[in-house]
Amino acid sequence: MKMAGAQIICEGLVKEGVEVIFGILGGAILPLYDTLPKYPQLRHILVRHEQGAAHAADGYARATGKVGVCVATSGPGATNLVTGIANAYLDSVPLVAITGQVTRPFIGKDAFQEIDITGVTLPITKHNYLVRDVSSLARIVKEAFHIARTGRPGPVLIDIPRDVQIEQAEFHCPSKTDLLSYKPTLQGHPAQVKKAAKLINEAQHPLIIAGRGVIISEAYAELRQLAEIAQIPVITTLLGISSFPESHALSYGMLGMHGMAYANMAVDAADLIIAIGMRFDDRVTAKVSAFAPHARVIHIDIDPAEIGKNVRVDVPIVGDVKIVLDILNRLIISVEHIAWVQQLDDWRREHPSTIIRDSEGLLPQFVIRKIYEATQSKAIITTGVGQNQLWAAQHYWYDKPNSFISSGGLGTMGFGLPAAIGAKVGCPDSAVWVIDGDGSFQMTIQELATLVQDDIAVKVAIMRNGYLGMIRQWQELFYGRRYVASLLSSPDFVKVAEAYGIPALRVKHNEEVVSAIEQAMDYQGPFVIDFMIEPEENVYPMVLPGAALAEVLEAPKKGVKTWPRRSTP
Numbered sequence: 001m002k003m004a005g006a007q008i009i010c011e012g013l014v015k016e017g018v019e020v021i022f023g024i025l026g027g028a029i030l031p032l033y034d035t036l037p038k039y040p041q042l043r044h045i046l047v048r049h050e051q052g053a054a055h056a057a058d059g060y061a062r063a064t065g066k067v068g069v070c071v072a073t074s075g076p077g078a079t080n081l082v083t084g085i086a087n088a089y090l091d092s093v094p095l096v097a098i099t100g101q102v103t104r105p106f107i108g109k110d111a112f113q114e115i116d117i118t119g120v121t122l123p124i125t126k127h128n129y130l131v132r133d134v135s136s137l138a139r140i141v142k143e144a145f146h147i148a149r150t151g152r153p154g155p156v157l158i159d160i161p162r163d164v165q166i167e168q169a170e171f172h173c174p175s176k177t178d179l180l181s182y183k184p185t186l187q188g189h190p191a192q193v194k195k196a197a198k199l200i201n202e203a204q205h206p207l208i209i210a211g212r213g214v215i216i217s218e219a220y221a222e223l224r225q226l227a228e229i230a231q232i233p234v235i236t237t238l239l240g241i242s243s244f245p246e247s248h249a250l251s252y253g254m255l256g257m258h259g260m261a262y263a264n265m266a267v268d269a270a271d272l273i274i275a276i277g278m279r280f281d282d283r284v285t286a287k288v289s290a291f292a293p294h295a296r297v298i299h300i301d302i303d304p305a306e307i308g309k310n311v312r313v314d315v316p317i318v319g320d321v322k323i324v325l326d327i328l329n330r331l332i333i334s335v336e337h338i339a340w341v342q343q344l345d346d347w348r349r350e351h352p353s354t355i356i357r358d359s360e361g362l363l364p365q366f367v368i369r370k371i372y373e374a375t376q377s378k379a380i381i382t383t384g385v386g387q388n389q390l391w392a393a394q395h396y397w398y399d400k401p402n403s404f405i406s407s408g409g410l411g412t413m414g415f416g417l418p419a420a421i422g423a424k425v426g427c428p429d430s431a432v433w434v435i436d437g438d439g440s441f442q443m444t445i446q447e448l449a450t451l452v453q454d455d456i457a458v459k460v461a462i463m464r465n466g467y468l469g470m471i472r473q474w475q476e477l478f479y480g481r482r483y484v485a486s487l488l489s490s491p492d493f494v495k496v497a498e499a500y501g502i503p504a505l506r507v508k509h510n511e512e513v514v515s516a517i518e519q520a521m522d523y524q525g526p527f528v529i530d531f532m533i534e535p536e537e538n539v540y541p542m543v544l545p546g547a548a549l550a551e552v553l554e555a556p557k558k559g560v561k562t563w564p565r566r567s568t569p
């Protein structure tokens with residue numbers, strides 16, 4: 001049966017199991033929008049800025065494991081997606097971005113709202129297409145989803161001229177996608193897996209570093225099994241948070257620039273690093289030449305390009321984390337590393353890292369801890385970028401798999417709110433909180449309207465310090481406290497929220513925190529809380545740029561109060 005290109009796109013989306021698309025319309029994508037009412041199974045969520053569409057699709061994809069879909073018109077609509085696409089690219093998030101393009105005869109003529117978006121996004125997409133022939137559209141949509149979700153996931157963009165959306169063709173979709181030059185390796189090489197098992201079985205001080213690959217591969221049980229069989233301590237990257245329950249006795253938190261001191265010390269002392277689905281980002285390794293100086297390194301990753309990129313690797317295993325661990329675990333001998341685990345526990349006692357000092361003023365760490373307690377570690381947390389993000393990583397303890405959604409690779413301010421929209425739409429039964437900065441929040445604040453129009457019950461906790469805080473922290477530490485352009489005014493967020501039709505509270509004192517959180521949770525719809533936190537609070541621990549992981553700066557120790565990190569030990 002013949003159908004218009006726009007209908008072919010919708011048929012393709014339905015076949016791929018798409019349920020939600022985030023977007024904003026415009027002239028070049030009108031034929032697609034005009035067709036949407038024929039497909040009520042495709043829920044469209046109108047955002048207020050295309051960056052919001054891309055981040056919402058990203059949050060949706062991370063929270064559900066499905067492919068997120070965003071749609072924009074040509075020119076400015078397409079370029080507004082760019083930051084969101086780059087964000088998904090760096091964090092390996094499966095996304096399909098559909099953009100309208102000017103009609104084929106106008107391509108290359110600097111037509112109204114013409115931008116070469118496939119050119120622009122070439123380095124930040126896993127693959128992209130400009131569709132010149134309507135008869136290839138069904139195949140391309142299928143391929144795009146296949147590429148986005150398989151192997152190392154990533155964003156794929158399909159740019160579709162308006163006349164291609166209108167032109168008719170037979171709907172012919174191949175039953176299978178077979179791309180000669182694209183065959184991700186899923187099975188780890190058996191000899192390499194054996195070598196890895198031998199190293200693990202011989203190690204005295206083994207340490208697992210879990211990354212987002214564990215979450216993407218849903219290898220929670222396999223990771224836990226490996227850790228438990230051989231009693232191996234587990235630390236995570238920022239994006240690996242919630243790949244392993246943080247209340248587990250073998251969990252030692254996040255490593256890296258703002259990681260736990262004891263996690264960084266463990267890397268320094270380990271004789272074997274088992275790096276799983278992570279990519280040795282510079283925020284993780286700190287000074288590369290001093291990274292894990294006593295350790296052999298096993299690196300399991302689905303992307304061969306990651307092997308040996310930043311850190312020398314003794315046993316590379318290219319494959320899907322879940323499949324590799326499943327085989328590896330069968331070769332691991334059950335042992336206990338009593339002295340080693342004891343050593344980490346001692347370090348954790350001596351360098352608690354998540355202490356919250358007594359303070360008259362409202363501390364962000366305290367607020368986040370209270371959100372953690374109130375939600376009982378069951379919420380999905382998304383974040384802005386900056387201090388708020390690191391406090392959210394450090395002071396909420398993630399037990400629920402895949403419950404921390406944050407912009408790691410690109411570090412995109414403004415990610416939190418739209419990502420939460422996507423997460424809540426994808427997981428309506430989960431509580432979803434954004435822990436945001438006052439600067440980050442203002443970058444995509446307009447998405448409050450999306451919460452209202454589509455009745456999305458996201459709870460927003462703004463850590464208002466009146467600064468671009470992380471930048472101010474760097475100015476304090478490295479630029480002689482010269483706070484050039486980091487002092488940040490903000491509107492009255494309570495009034496702003498109310499203007500959008502969202503109830504909101506301002507919290508200035510410790511005693512008000514719990515009741516405000518409870519009010520937000522009791523309310524059925526979206527809710528905003530403006531927490532007026534101590535303006536010059538810093539994020540610690542911190543590894544200074546250029547320093548080794550083990551040279552970690554800890555929070556000042558005076559008048560501290562410690563919260564027990566976990567029941568055991």
Ligand SMILES: Cc1ncc(C[n+]2csc(CCOP(=O)(O)OP(=O)(O)O)c2C)c(N)n1
Pocket residue numbers: 384385386387388389411412413414436437438439440441463465467468469470471
């Ligand atoms: C889009 C974007 N622009 C600039 C930066 C650089 N940057 C990193 S953190 C930060 C400050 C963030 O301020 P805020 O959201 O208030 O968070 P805080 O650190 O105060 O918690 C800035 C400007 C960035 N990461 N992203």
Ligand SMILES: [Mg+2]
Pocket residue numbers: 437438439463464465466467468469
């Ligand atoms: Mg701030």
